[in-house]
Amino acid sequence: MISRVALDAPARAPSGKTSAYAIGKQGGLLIDPATRHSELDELVAERVDHVAVTHHHPDHVGAVTAYAETWDLTVWALTGRGDAFAAATGVQPDRHFAPGETIPAAGGVEVLDTPGHAPEHVSFVVPEGIVTGDLAVSEGSVVVGAPEGDMRAYLTSLRRVHARDPDRLYPGHGPVIEDPRSTCARLIKHRLDREKRVLEAINAGEETPEAIVEAAYEKDVSDVYELARATVLAHLEKLAVEGEIRYDGDRAMPA
Ligand SMILES: [Zn+2]
Secondary structure (H helix, E strand, O other): OEEEEEEEOOOOOOOOEEEEEEEOOOOEEEEOOOOOOHHHHHHHHHHEEEEEOOOOOHHHHOOHHHHHHHOOOEEEEEOOOHHHHHHHHOOOOOEEEOOOOEEOOOOOEEEEEOOOOOOOOEEEEEOOEEEEEOOOOOOOOOOOOOOOOOHHHHHHHHHHHHHHOOOOEEEOOOOOEOOHHHHHHHHHHHHHHHHHHHHHHHHOOOOOHHHHHHHHOOOOOHHHHHHHHHHHHHHHHHHHHOOOEEEOOOOEEEO
């Protein structure tokens, strides 16, 4: 059983809303409570004993402390990320999970490692599908920008979810995704198309991130320039690791 409540979230959320999920009929798991909400209060009171988040961004963690304290929930965090979790949420985790482990909530919820959008990003496997936070959206794309974002990890995460072939994806923003495989394929293609343009720009002699942004985006990105630049930097880091280019943090050159 999975219930979704779309909450008004801080400005960072692209849609202005973040979906929280309550998993299970009893002893359940609350995921990504951005704010308190009466509908979510009822779900938690009726059937939730645990709380976890997909990642630490403010639009996913805002009400973790409030729910944890009001209903005495067991607070879970990714192993090795407990301090960052506490800094983001204001509450110390009671227990830790590692990717691949199963949280003993709602009959067992497997944790899937899905970094990229954020280094600590995980997803949660439930009978109906996978709760994927900011890994995927039904339209458009998510932010994967340096220094926090990791493009190489992000693509690996999308492939991991694609390989699982779930029935549905339950994202942090926007509607439930009914065609997970084609959505993952679309998101992967979107990144590889951009990467191809980045590589072409470098092979054509562009060296600075600014010049590469100019060459790799067709449309005017002045409104979202910092985002475009951070995305290009994430592509440069990936291409350098893969030996496709040389990149010293300031300038990129053909390998
Ligand atoms: Zn996020």
